[in-house]
Amino acid sequence: MSDAITVSDAVPAEVPAKVDPLLQLPQSGPKRVMLKSAILSLALLLQSISVTAAVVSSLKQDFPNASAMELQCFVTVPVLGNIIATLIGGRFATKIGKKNLCIIGTLLCFIGGFLPMFVPVLDGQTALRVLAGFGLGLIQPLSASLIVDCFKGEEADILMGFQSSAVGLGATIISSCIAGIISFDWHYFYYVYFFALVVMVIVLFFIPNAVNDLGREEAVSAENSVPKQRKKMPISAYFGMLLQIIFATGYGFYTINLSLAAEETGTITAVQAATVITIISVSSLIGGLFFGLVKSFVGMWVGVIAISMQGIALLIWGNTTSLVAWNVAGVLLGVGFCWFMPYVNILVNEHTDPSISAEATSYAFFGNSVGSFIPPYAFAALSVITGITSPWKSMNMGAAFMVVCIVLILVFMASEKKKSAVVVA
Structure with a gap:
């Protein structure tokens, strides 16, 4: 039996260098414009809970025995989901992947916003809407942090301003749709949450998968097999x-x-x-x-x-x-x-x-x-x-x-x- 040592036994296999995710993003042209637009589209949903305050008075038609507080909770209680998600969502972004978290957040926004239409109990509707609040809480920090991740300098500053404008634009679009639906039949206002699915599709197709690797936590560094040190929070x-x-x-x-x-x-x-x-x-x-x-x-x-x-x-x-x-x-x-x-x-x-x-x-x-x-x-x-x-x-x-x-x-x-x-x- 030969004791010869093969080359593969003697020399460890070289670990391929990991490509910087930023370099995998489009650097110019229409694809970069679409990347910016897709990130900004997240901000369009951020007021989709608060603007539904317009239907609170209409809810009383179906729930005449509900107290004023119970009716108000239809708008305020979902914010609890938002608070929880903003507190924990940022920490999970580097584990799950930032694009993946955007998709999950927009999907939860749709589920929690649309499905209450089929729940006959006001408390059940309110509880289900917490999911929408949670979904918004996941995408809220990403709607801003993805800008500083993917863009630098003046380009990032300009997009930060656009992000703020997009919040107002989204509120205007959704509130206008709700006003139009209420004039016909307020029961169908839940359909405005299909807007969340539209944003989800935009994110799916126009934010590259490389965004999932931005800041992703690795158990071991590819270069020296030393545990990666996480940057200290400033x-x-x-x-x-x-x-x-x-x-x-x-x-x-x-x-x-x-x-x-x-x-x-x-x-x-x-x-x-x-x-x-x-x-x-x-x-x-x-x-x-x-x-x-x-x-x-x-x-x-x-x-x-x-x-x-x-x-x-x-x-x-x-x-x-x-x-x-x-x-x-x-x-x-x-x-x-x-x-x-x-x-x-x-x-x-x-x-x-x-x-x-x-x-x-x-x-x-x-x-x-x-x-x-x-x-x-x-x-x-x-x-x-x-x-x-x-x-x-x-x-x-x-x-x-x-x-x-x-x-x-x-x-x-x-x-x-x-x-x-x-x-x-």
Whole structure:
């Protein structure tokens, strides 16, 4: 029996070098345009839960014995699924694959949004809609983190602004469809969730499978068989979450009290207040298109500018009774909002890589979701402390939260500048 050692026994097989997933993405031409469009399409679904508030009054036709809270829960309870998913979804993105998670999220959005049509019990419908909220929570951070993963520099900044505009565009499309369906028969509004299937198909065909490998966690490095070290989560991710909690709380004073504040003025009607809200949506949609240009001039100061605009808007609403002034405030709030959201997404990803970008972005969206729940309770608590129970004057409370955000951003910027100076020295 021969003791000769074959070449294959003596020399370990060479491990093929792994191709950078970014290099497998289209670098130019129509395919790159479609990649951008597919990523932006995710943002079109992000308001698909909240805009269904328009059917709450219609639900009472089928469930006359339901309490006001039970009817409101049709819209609010699904947000719980969103909160849970934004907290855990980012961590799973690198395990499951980011494209795969987008497909799962859009599919859950469809299932949780459409199937309640066949459930005869209101509580059952509400519970099933939590699936839609969970699906949205999975794709929410990816709608922003995929931009910083796949694009860099000015191209990423411009797309961040477009992402913010796409949120408003999606809300406009879905709410318009719901309004049209309600005029015919509100029972069929559930069909708007087929829009989620359309987005799923767009993702399936126009986001390359290589996106699944962006930041994917490997048990062993192909180069040296050493366990791969996961990048540490930067402090900016946690700061972004805190900032979003405070910001969303202050912003929420507008969402819960604007209509009530309008009637309280005695000169601005609820219908006129609804027009102001439309102005906000349109301003947000248009303003997002200019985010990249503005950031190229002012850098990360865009965050301070955005929050200042919203704080001014809240002060105008809380201290004037002029419809013209309220419309101006609507423009300021809309543009400020669509600049602040991409600012936060960029902030939390300043020091990330694809292995943690989705998780870092999910922290920001989690903070926003939590903050969106707080306003009614914050208003009640502050009313006890200050004695101010007026929805109109509560806008000043919202402005105070914006001031806190500005102070925090300035402190954070000073801290980051100091760290940079130390590193350079």
